[in-house]
Amino acid sequence: MNYDIVIVGGGPAGLAAAIEAKKEGAQSILVIERDRELGGILQQCIHNGFGLVVFNEELTGPEYAQRFINELKKYEIEYKTDTMVIEITEGKIIKAINSVDGLMNIQAKAIILAMGCRERTRGAIAIPGFRPAGVFNAGTAQRYINMEGFMVGKKVVILGSGDIGLIMARRMTLEGAQVLAVAEMMPFSGGLTRNIVQCLDDFDIPLKLSHTITRIKGKDRVEGITLQKVDDNLKPIPNTEEEIECDTLLLSVGLIPENELSREAGIEIDLLTNGPSVSESMETSIDGIFACGNVVHVHDLVDFVTEESRRAGKSAAKKVLSQNNDKNRMIETKALSGISYIVPQRIDLKNCNETIPLLMRVKNVYHNAYLVVKADGNEIMKVKRKHLAPGEMERIDLKKESLLDDYSNLTIEVREIS
Amino acid sequence: MIDIAIIGAGVIGTAIARELARYDLNIVILEKDNDVSNGTTKANSAIIHAGYDAPINSLRGILNTRGNEMFDQICDDLSVPFKRVGSLVVAKTEDEVKTINELYANGLKLKVPNMRILNKEEILRMEPNLNKQIISALYAPTAGIVEPWELAIAYCENAMDNGVELKLNFEVKTIEKKEDHFIINSGCEEIKSRYIINSAGVYADKIYNMVTDSDFEIHPRKGQYFLLDKEAYGLVKHIIFPSPSEMGKGILLAPTVDGNIIVGPDSEDLGKNMKESIDTTTDRLNYIKESIKDICEIVPYKVNITTFAGLRAEPSNGDFIIEISKKVNGFINVAGIKSPGLSSAPAIAEYIVNLVKSLTDLTENIKFSPHRRKRIKFMELSDHDKNALIKENPQYGRIICRCEMITEGEIVDAIHRNAGGRTINGIKRRVRPGAGRCQGGFCGPKVMEILSRELNLPMESIVQENKASVILTGITKVGE
Numbered sequence: 001m002n003y004d005i006v007i008v009g010g011g012p013a014g015l016a017a018a019i020e021a022k023k024e025g026a027q028s029i030l031v032i033e034r035d036r037e038l039g040g041i042l043q044q045c046i047h048n049g050f051g052l053v054v055f056n057e058e059l060t061g062p063e064y065a066q067r068f069i070n071e072l073k074k075y076e077i078e079y080k081t082d083t084m085v086i087e088i089t090e091g092k093i094i095k096a097i098n099s100v101d102g103l104m105n106i107q108a109k110a111i112i113l114a115m116g117c118r119e120r121t122r123g124a125i126a127i128p129g130f131r132p133a134g135v136f137n138a139g140t141a142q143r144y145i146n147m148e149g150f151m152v153g154k155k156v157v158i159l160g161s162g163d164i165g166l167i168m169a170r171r172m173t174l175e176g177a178q179v180l181a182v183a184e185m186m187p188f189s190g191g192l193t194r195n196i197v198q199c200l201d202d203f204d205i206p207l208k209l210s211h212t213i214t215r216i217k218g219k220d221r222v223e224g225i226t227l228q229k230v231d232d233n234l235k236p237i238p239n240t241e242e243e244i245e246c247d248t249l250l251l252s253v254g255l256i257p258e259n260e261l262s263r264e265a266g267i268e269i270d271l272l273t274n275g276p277s278v279s280e281s282m283e284t285s286i287d288g289i290f291a292c293g294n295v296v297h298v299h300d301l302v303d304f305v306t307e308e309s310r311r312a313g314k315s316a317a318k319k320v321l322s323q324n325n326d327k328n329r330m331i332e333t334k335a336l337s338g339i340s341y342i343v344p345q346r347i348d349l350k351n352c353n354e355t356i357p358l359l360m361r362v363k364n365v366y367h368n369a370y371l372v373v374k375a376d377g378n379e380i381m382k383v384k385r386k387h388l389a390p391g392e393m394e395r396i397d398l399k400k401e402s403l404l405d406d407y408s409n410l411t412i413e414v415r416e417i418s
Numbered sequence: 419m420i421d422i423a424i425i426g427a428g429v430i431g432t433a434i435a436r437e438l439a440r441y442d443l444n445i446v447i448l449e450k451d452n453d454v455s456n457g458t459t460k461a462n463s464a465i466i467h468a469g470y471d472a473p474i475n476s477l478r479g480i481l482n483t484r485g486n487e488m489f490d491q492i493c494d495d496l497s498v499p500f501k502r503v504g505s506l507v508v509a510k511t512e513d514e515v516k517t518i519n520e521l522y523a524n525g526l527k528l529k530v531p532n533m534r535i536l537n538k539e540e541i542l543r544m545e546p547n548l549n550k551q552i553i554s555a556l557y558a559p560t561a562g563i564v565e566p567w568e569l570a571i572a573y574c575e576n577a578m579d580n581g582v583e584l585k586l587n588f589e590v591k592t593i594e595k596k597e598d599h600f601i602i603n604s605g606c607e608e609i610k611s612r613y614i615i616n617s618a619g620v621y622a623d624k625i626y627n628m629v630t631d632s633d634f635e636i637h638p639r640k641g642q643y644f645l646l647d648k649e650a651y652g653l654v655k656h657i658i659f660p661s662p663s664e665m666g667k668g669i670l671l672a673p674t675v676d677g678n679i680i681v682g683p684d685s686e687d688l689g690k691n692m693k694e695s696i697d698t699t700t701d702r703l704n705y706i707k708e709s710i711k712d713i714c715e716i717v718p719y720k721v722n723i724t725t726f727a728g729l730r731a732e733p734s735n736g737d738f739i740i741e742i743s744k745k746v747n748g749f750i751n752v753a754g755i756k757s758p759g760l761s762s763a764p765a766i767a768e769y770i771v772n773l774v775k776s777l778t779d780l781t782e783n784i785k786f787s788p789h790r791r792k793r794i795k796f797m798e799l800s801d802h803d804k805n806a807l808i809k810e811n812p813q814y815g816r817i818i819c820r821c822e823m824i825t826e827g828e829i830v831d832a833i834h835r836n837a838g839g840r841t842i843n844g845i846k847r848r849v850r851p852g853a854g855r856c857q858g859g860f861c862g863p864k865v866m867e868i869l870s871r872e873l874n875l876p877m878e879s880i881v882q883e884n885k886a887s888v889i890l891t892g893i894t895k896v897g898e
Contacts, residue, residue, distance in 0.1 A: 034820065084817040086797070099815035102808040103801055121857040123724035126644070128698045131726065133882035133889045137859040144863055150877060150890040175894050219694055220886035236700075247891070260821075 001106040003028045003078075004320045005313075006094050008085050008261065009114035011040020012302050013293025013309040015068035017112045020313030022075045026320055030106065031072070031079040032096055038072070038079060039065030040116055041139070042302065044146045047167055049194070053303035064302060088265040092288060110316040113262055113276065113284070113291040114309065117298055119164075120254040127159075129216030132223075138164040138252040142171065151175060153248025157225055158182040159213050161189040161196070162391075163300060165252025170199035172250075179203070180244055183211040183227055185234055188365045190254075190391045192300055212236060213249070222247050255298045262291070270345055272335065273297040277345035279330065280352055281315035282308065290316045297343050297359070300393050304359070315351070331375070331407050338362055338369075338414025340390070349405060355397040362388045362414055370415045371396060375407040388414065420444045422774070423602055423611035425590055425625055427454040429566055429763045430755050431617035432573035437767035439580035441780040446609065447574070447582060448602065450589035450621075451884055453844045454837055455570035457619045458759075460847065461696065461728025462641070463683060464566050464674055465657055467758040468505060468558030470525025470533060471667065477738040479528050482758040485765035486530075486560055492764045495788040496572035498564065499675045505561035505657035506541065508552045508713060514661035518556040521662070525558065533558050547653055548714055561657050563675045566760050567847045571837055576790045578836035580783065585609075587885065590618075593628040595746060600629075613748045613777065615770065620693045620731045622739075622753035630745045636754060637690050638729035639666075641683025642702045647721035647855050650679040658713050667757065669709045671717065676850065681710055681717060687732065696727045723855060730756040740766060742773055750774070793849070794831065797823045818868070819861040821854025826868060833872045840873065842866060843883045866890075 004026045007014045010033030018031050037043060042050070045061030052058060055067070072079065083098040094106040119137040134153055136144075141152045142164065156172050158165045161184040169179045182200060187210050189196055200207050208227065214236050215226035229240035257275040259267075268285035270277040275296040276284040282292050292312035293305045330346040342360045358373075366388040373381040373396065380402045388394065396412070403410070422438060424431045427449035435447050449456070469486050472479035493500035509515045518535065525533050536555045541548060544557075578584055585607075593614065594601040602609045618625045619636075626632040646653075657672040666685050674680050684702050688695055703725060710717055733739055733754020743749040750773055752766060759766075774780065796804065796814055807827070808815040814827035832839045832848040839845040842852065842865055851865050852858030858865070866889065870877045878890045 034817070082816060084820065084823075086817075086823065097804065097808070097815050097817065099808065099812035102805040102815060118856050119859050121723075121855075121859060123645075123722055123857055124720075126698075126703060126719075126722055126725050128700045128703060128725070130697045131724075133887040140859045140862055144890065145894055148863055148867075148877070149894050151892045151894050152889070153891055214700060215697075217697075219696070220884050221888055 001104060003030045003106060003108050005029045005110045005112060005316050006106055006108035007031045007112045007114055008094070009033065009040065009116060009293075009295070010038040010079055010081065011114060011116050011293065012042055012065065012068065012305050013116065013295070014040070014112070014114035015065070015072055016306045016309035017114060017292055017313035017316070018077050019068065019071050019075060020310040021112075021317040022077055024314045024317035024321075026317035029077050031077060032083050032085055032094070033079060033081045034084045036082050038069050038081065044139075044143045045167070046146050047171070050302050053301065054306050085261060088261055090266070109320045110288045110290065112312050112316050113289065113295050114293050115258045115261065115295045117255040117257045117294040119251070120256055122251055125253055127213055127216060130219050132216065132218040132221050134218070134222035134247055135216065135249045135251065138168045138250045141250050142168055145171060145175060151177065153177060155180060155246040156248040156250060157213070157227075157244055157246045158250045158252060160184065160252035160254070161191050161207060162252040162254065163191040163195050165250060166191045166195040166199040168250055168252070169205050170203060173203050173205070177248075179205050180246055181206050181208050181227070183208045183213060185210070185212045185230055188389060188391070192391060214241070216249060222249055225249055255294065257295045257298065259295060262295070265289070270341065272341035273343065278343060280344045280347045280356055282312035282344070283315060288319060297341065300391070304393065304395070308359075331403065331410050333358070333410045333412070335360065336411045336413035338364065338366070339412050342412055347410065349400065349403060352400045354400055356400055358396045358398055358412065360394050360396075360412060361390055362394065363390060365389045366414055366416055368417045370417065372413050372415050373398060374411045375403060376409060419599065420446050420609055420611040422613045422615060423448055423600070423609060424615045424617060426457070426616070426618040426621070427570070427574060427584065428457050428459040428617065428619050429455065429570040429573065429760055430752055430766055431615070432570045432577060433763045433767040434615055434617060434752065434770045435577040435582045436573045436580070437771050438774065439577045439582050440783055440786045442783050443780070445577070445582045446611070447577070447584045448588040448590060448609070449584065449586050452586050453839070453841060454574045454584070455567035455847065456883070458729055458731060459570045460567045461643070461726050462566060462730070462760060463670060463672065463680065464563055465505075465670070465672060465761070466500070466562035466564055467761040468525070468530050468533070468561040469528055469758065469761065470521050470530045470556070470558060471662060472528070472758065474524065474527050477740060478758060478762070481738065481762035481765040481769065483528050483530060484768070485758075485762040488764040489562060489564070493564065493569070496569070496576055496790045497792040498569050498572045500562055500564045501675055502560060502562040503656050503673060504557060504559040505659060506536070506545065507556040507659045507661060508541070508548065509554045509661050510549070510551045510712060515554045517661045518554060522556050530558060531560055545654055545656060545658065547716060548658065549712060563657065563673060564760075565675055569763070571848060572790050574837040575835055576788070579790070580786050584837055590625060590628070593625070595629055600748070613750065613774070615750045615752060617752040617755070619755070620729050622731065622751065623690070626751060626753070629749055630743070634739055634753060635690050635734045637732045637734070638688045638693050638695065639732040639756065640686040640688055640695060640727055640729055642698050642706060642727045643680055643682030643725065644703070644706065644719065644722050645724050645726070646679040646681070646718065647723050648677045649721045650718050651677050653679050653717065654714065660709075660712050669706055671710055671713050676853070678723065682706055683728070684709070688729070693729065696729060698725045698727050724857065732756050738762070738766070740769060742777065748777065791835075794828060796825045796828055818864045819851030819854065821856050822850040824849050824851045829865060829868050830872055833869065840869070841881050841883055842869070842889065845869065
């Protein structure tokens with residue numbers, strides 16, 4: 001099998017990349033999806049709030065996905081569901097298997113990685129106690145409830161105030177469960193403000209900041225948890241224990257880009273994002289392999305995934321069509337004080353349009369601060385923000401004209417306004 | 419009438435059942451839980467010890483050395499992965515050097531083969547990631563690693579293939595001694611058996627007390643562990659022990675046969691009634707982290723997959739209690755099987771067969787087959803074989819677990835074998851979906867669906883582990 005572009009993952013990132021690559025003129029495109037339907041995690045996100053940026057209207061997750069699935073079908077782009085990619089080799093051969101075709105070796109001219117992310121687990125944060133049933137990753141609980149049609153518990157505590165945790169607090173409440181508390185180890189929430197208001201405040205669910213769970217009780221099914229305050233170093237403070245009786249613990253303690261395939265293929269991974277380091281065209285360290293969406297860095301809004309993935313699709317198509325292998329000089333980006341990461345990690349000015357989107361997260365909550373962009377130490381841009389929080393991705397559109405050809409690095413930092 | 423009832427389906431009970439299945443006997447295994455290997459067998463260091471450290475003339479010493487040498491054959495017959503990776507007991511001080519030299523001398527007396535004392539240079543060449551203050555080590559190349567639950571499951575499956583019956587959810591409540599048999603009652607079922615073998619792990623004292631005043635007590639000794647992602651594989655290639663202390667062999671660092679890294683256990687004596695205390699605790703986990711620095715200072719806990727605790731069956735007299743009861747005719751105790759219990763399991767089974775022979779004449783079961791049907795590991799097949807298998811059974815083309823790359827075909831096979839998996843964790847122990855880095859986040863619902871379909875049970879009745887470990891609490895959006 002031979003294709004111009006093979007896309008690994010049929011979620012929002014893969015779909016948008018495929019469609020854009022087709023529009024750009026790539027001929028043969030294959031999307032490979034491991035689940036039984038296209039759409040990825042959007043299919044279980046039945047709440048609304050998707051599409052405000054891309055479509056200027058409010059859609060549910062499945063509705064948002066369906067628009068792309070319809071377009072994919074309109075463009076007659078090939079796809080395979082229930083198909084797992086098991087390896088990507090050096091020569092851009094993709095090994096994939098499913099029940100119908102067996103083991104396939106698919107030769108691609110370009111590859112776009114769009115595998116998304118997975119949830120951090122209880123084990124990763126080593127919560128002590130028993131190991132009963134009733135401890136779920138929030139996303140797994142969401143799948144059981146929204147896709148399989150089953151409830152996972154009646155009295156619920158949620159650890160972590162990431163967006164999935166917040167959404168699930170509301171979802172469980174609407175399904176008749178009692179959500180007793182959402183505990184967050186940090187002194188601020190990791191989720192979007194709108195989700196805190198709509199999912200917790202509106203239902204009188206307490207958000208316990210600077211709290212964590214230090215014990216899980218119940219040998220067979222969860223019977224309760226111990227909630228404890230943490231100090232500035234995130235260490236539990238003795239004698240602040242609070243026992244809560246519950247039958248379910250949902251965890252929303254972070255998402256990790258899923259890069260097993262990327263690592264095995266030898267793609268360079270940025271330790272700050274846990275995703276491939278990419279150029280402004282979303283090209284990874286391996287020529288002709290692109291990446292987009294949550295596999296690169298975890299997004300808050302699918303709309304931004306779509307935008308980023310369209311860029312990846314377009315670049316991959318250009319690459320295949322022009323056979324352009326010119327290596328240009330790159331400007332490296334670097335996160336300085338207050339910034340946890342920047343995507344892209346490098347910029348080829350020759351490939352840039354008028355504006356260059358820079359995506360980043362801050363490390364802390366700031367009120368009234370500047371995001372300061374410097375090139376080779378020279379301040380070239382400064383944007384004021386009333387509010388910055390780690391839970392909300394920041395975007396700066398940098399004007400191409402503000403960069404000189406011979407710059408070699410670009411830094412961003414937070415500067416508080418006193 | 420049953421000939422022999424074995425109480426407890428851990429690695430000891432199942433090993434005994436399988437060895438006794440070589441004879442014409444009616445055998446039943448009674449297990450209180452809903453799966454085999456559910457107690458001590460599922461949560462320990464997964465080590466086959468070389469056998470240098472038990473006192474000479476102790477049952478532990480004799481049976482460990484014998485058990486160790488039996489492992490290649492047993493694992494080959496039962497198709498259970500086993501690797502002789504070798505072990506190092508490391509020393510940082512002159513006192514510790516003295517200790518390992520004593521161990522070496524003890525090992526020689528117990529006939530442990532091929533041991534060597536290594537110098538610093540040799541140690542660092544073999545294990546570059548160890549603490550640089552280590553100056554000497556006892557190297558025992560015959561030590562190995564195995565998945566203990568897989569061994570117990572394989573023993574049980576092979577025993578059942580050869581006619582042994584397994585009764586799950588059979589918790590022995592009372593035992594009545596009659597003239598020439600016992601009546602064993604679970605509250606809802608009664609079994610008559612001529613002999614009883616008590617391999618009930620931490621509950622062996624409780625079981626023995628049902629027929630007489632037990633002359634031993636079993637105290638649970640808790641040990642906690644970290645299990646690290648396969649990303650950490652290669653951190654150490656051998657099983658690494660510190661110099662032993664009076665509390666046991668100490669906290670070890672070792673690869674597992676499936677490619678993870680295990681760190682633990684600590685050692686905490688519990689009251690004799692705390693037989694279900696398998697919870698982990700912050701202070702103990704921190705203590706393990708601190709202690710292991712003596713061996714290795716760069717253990718990457720950031721790739722921790724899970725923490726767990728297990729209970730060793732610590733006998734009041736310090737040695738294995740394997741004997742025909744002097745007080746109750748026809749009752750055999752296999753109790754206090756603490757470390758090196760797993761390593762000794764094949765030898766204990768052999769020992770028990772001889773004890774049974776002293777009670778009754780045994781005739782050979784001519785239909786006995788020692789081999790367990792090999793488990794297909796799809797990802798280990800060649801491309802050609804993968805394709806052929808998918809053509810023959812398309813379920814092998816559907817990957818359910820993305821972390822460990824396990825196919826639907828492998829899961830379905832694990833359900834339908836003798837001693838098959840009936841629970842989410844039962845499937846995890848047999849074929850590993852959920853044992854990887856997502857810990858079942860993605861594959862959990864799919865495994866549940868397969869179990870529900872194959873066993874013809876509603877989704878809500880599929881449990882994680884024991885009967886009460888309910889996962890789903892009902893359906894959504896129930897109308898009034």
